[in-house]
Amino acid sequence: EADRKECTQVTHVHEWDPGSVIQAIDHYCRNKEWAMNVGDEKGCILDSVVSEVNPATVLELGTYCGYSTVRIARLLPPHAKLITLEFNPAVAAIARQVIAWAGLEDKVQLVEGASGDFIPRIKEQFGVKTFDLVFLDHWKEYYLPDTKLMEECGLLRKGSVLLADNVVCPGAPDYLEYVRSSPRYESRYFKSHLEYTKVEDGLEKSVFLG
Ligand SMILES: O=C(NCCNC(=O)c1cc(-c2ccc(F)cc2)cc(O)c1O)c1cc(O)ncn1
Numbered sequence: 001e002a003d004r005k006e007c008t009q010v011t012h013v014h015e016w017d018p019g020s021v022i023q024a025i026d027h028y029c030r031n032k033e034w035a036m037n038v039g040d041e042k043g044c045i046l047d048s049v050v051s052e053v054n055p056a057t058v059l060e061l062g063t064y065c066g067y068s069t070v071r072i073a074r075l076l077p078p079h080a081k082l083i084t085l086e087f088n089p090a091v092a093a094i095a096r097q098v099i100a101w102a103g104l105e106d107k108v109q110l111v112e113g114a115s116g117d118f119i120p121r122i123k124e125q126f127g128v129k130t131f132d133l134v135f136l137d138h139w140k141e142y143y144l145p146d147t148k149l150m151e152e153c154g155l156l157r158k159g160s161v162l163l164a165d166n167v168v169c170p171g172a173p174d175y176l177e178y179v180r181s182s183p184r185y186e187s188r189y190f191k192s193h194l195e196y197t198k199v200e201d202g203l204e205k206s207v208f209l210g
């Protein structure tokens with residue numbers, strides 16, 4: 001089962017070294033300027049779930065600066081693919097640099113666009129049948145509609161894992177209600193804290209039962 005592992009601390013950034021890219025972003029966001037990366041504490045839970053699922057196909061909704069993209073991609077097996085979707089072009093441009101600096105471009109496909117437009121096109125455009133893991137970290141009010149859309153588009157299979165950030169802060173109450181009450185999901189809450197703060201937040205891990 002996924003549980004928190006302590007992450008090691010490194011301070012400087014080397015090209016091609018995803019670990020040092022992660023540590024540099026965490027150091028900056030903890031000490032200089034807060035930013036909405038999943039962060040080191042929730043990041044360790046994310047790492048555990050990625051390692052447990054060992055996915056061949058991953059979808060990330062909400063790339064932001066690419067912090068979680070790097071966290072996930074660094075743990076993927078050789079031929080695994082991560083498709084990450086970002087709405088905001090300026091932020092996507094930063095993420096491309098972060099992903100390149102970590103040397104993970106071959107595992108990552110960054111797409112710019114709105115999730116509602118993009119999700120129905122994934123099968124034909126990217127030749128993906130289903131996703132083994134979906135990381136939801138985009139607009140919180142999109143979690144539920146996009147989950148229903150992924151179901152309708154046949155992008156989830158028995159055993160697909162949804163991992164949602166920020167289910168407490170900022171919160172995704174309608175999504176939580178859905179995955180926790182639906183007979184089609186087995187859901188579990190990993191209590192943690194809002195990135196770089198003492199405020200409660202957590203990740204919800206939901207297994208699609210088909
Ligand atoms: O991805 C899109 N926005 C960022 C989503 N992420 C968040 O909003 C987010 C916010 C917070 C957060 C928490 C406390 C607080 F005081 C302020 C912000 C933390 C997080 O960890 C997030 O992930 C987006 C844009 C758009 O126009 N259309 C589709 N998607």
Ligand SMILES: [Mg+2]
Nearest residue numbers: 038137165166
């Ligand atoms: Mg988040």
